[in-house]
Amino acid sequence: MMIEPRIEPGRRNFLIRMLAAGGGLLLAGCDRLSRTEWFVNVLEGGEKLSHAAQHLVTSRKSMAQEFTEADMSPFFRSNGTSNPDSPQYQALAENGFTDYRLEVSGLVEQAASFSLAELRDLPSRTQITRHDCVEGWSAIGKWRGAKLSALLEHVRPKPEARYVVFYCADPMDESGTQYYESIDMEDAYHPQTILAYEMNDQPLPIANGAPIRVRIERQLGYKMAKYIMRIELVASFASIGDGKGGYWEDQGYEWFAGI
Numbered sequence: 001m002m003i004e005p006r007i008e009p010g011r012r013n014f015l016i017r018m019l020a021a022g023g024g025l026l027l028a029g030c031d032r033l034s035r036t037e038w039f040v041n042v043l044e045g046g047e048k049l050s051h052a053a054q055h056l057v058t059s060r061k062s063m064a065q066e067f068t069e070a071d072m073s074p075f076f077r078s079n080g081t082s083n084p085d086s087p088q089y090q091a092l093a094e095n096g097f098t099d100y101r102l103e104v105s106g107l108v109e110q111a112a113s114f115s116l117a118e119l120r121d122l123p124s125r126t127q128i129t130r131h132d133c134v135e136g137w138s139a140i141g142k143w144r145g146a147k148l149s150a151l152l153e154h155v156r157p158k159p160e161a162r163y164v165v166f167y168c169a170d171p172m173d174e175s176g177t178q179y180y181e182s183i184d185m186e187d188a189y190h191p192q193t194i195l196a197y198e199m200n201d202q203p204l205p206i207a208n209g210a211p212i213r214v215r216i217e218r219q220l221g222y223k224m225a226k227y228i229m230r231i232e233l234v235a236s237f238a239s240i241g242d243g244k245g246g247y248w249e250d251q252g253y254e255w256f257a258g259i
């Protein structure tokens with residue numbers, strides 16, 4: 001779907017000044033799907049935006065680079081937890097995750113839970129992308145998974161929902177604190193944001209997050225929660241964990257880890 005903006009010059013300049021000044025604010029009213037095309041048209045229309053403004057309008061919506069099979073790393077390492085140390089997770093793994101259900105709740109019209117088969121029935125996407133860890137390593141891998149946007153269509157987020165929180169199975173310390181992460185709705189609806197159940201054409205290995213891990217391709221590795229058990233839509237993450245939006249964020253990492 002291409003949207004041809006028909007905006008008279010005065011209004012157009014006003015919009016561009018607004019963009020340069022306020023960045024994303026202007027985007028709020030537009031339809032989610034049509035925004036990208038609209039801005040690409042504006043940007044390609046020869047308009048001069050400041051570099052900062054251009055970055056603001058393009059970076060959140062743009063696609064992460066995708067690669068070919070030939071680019072794939074021979075080995076995709078595991079980082080952080082490689083096998084969650086919890087009896088519940090170990091029981092699920094022993095049964096090949098047949099009893100697994102992904103719970104989706106919070107600010108949604110229709111809370112739901114999904115078996116792996118149901119997740120595989122959702123519209124999917126396959127992508128070969130580069131994973132960048134904040135610790136300084138990268139790897140190119142192939143991911144296949146359910147589009148998070150398709151799952152959200154089922155549960156129908158309420159208008160006040162602003163973030164998607166992923167709760168994971170792995171305890172991170174003796175206190176039992178489990179890994180968690182969060183993203184905003186912009187990333188949740190991004191076409192490359194998938195709940196991956198396959199890596200490199202195989203069922204997702206335990207070391208890489210079985211049975212489900214999220215891919216958020218324009219951010220660093222720690223955003224890509226593995227071992228996801230539950231998803232919650234919230235208006236604020238202030239009361240979750242230590243309030244910074246993720247396990248590593250609570251230790252001082254940035255919440256928005258753009259690449």
Ligand SMILES: Nc1nc2c(c(=O)[nH]1)N[C@H]1C(S)=C(S)[C@@H](COP(=O)(O)O)O[C@H]1N2
Pocket residue numbers: 076077078079080081132133134168169170179180207208209221222223224225226227
């Ligand atoms: N549940 C959970 N998710 C996690 C982590 C973790 O320890 N637990 N580590 C994160 C980090 S820092 C990175 S780089 C990637 C590593 O993914 P990989 O194990 O597939 O390489 O997972 C991220 N997601």
Ligand SMILES: [Mo]
Pocket residue numbers: 079132133134135221222
């Ligand atoms: Mo990482």
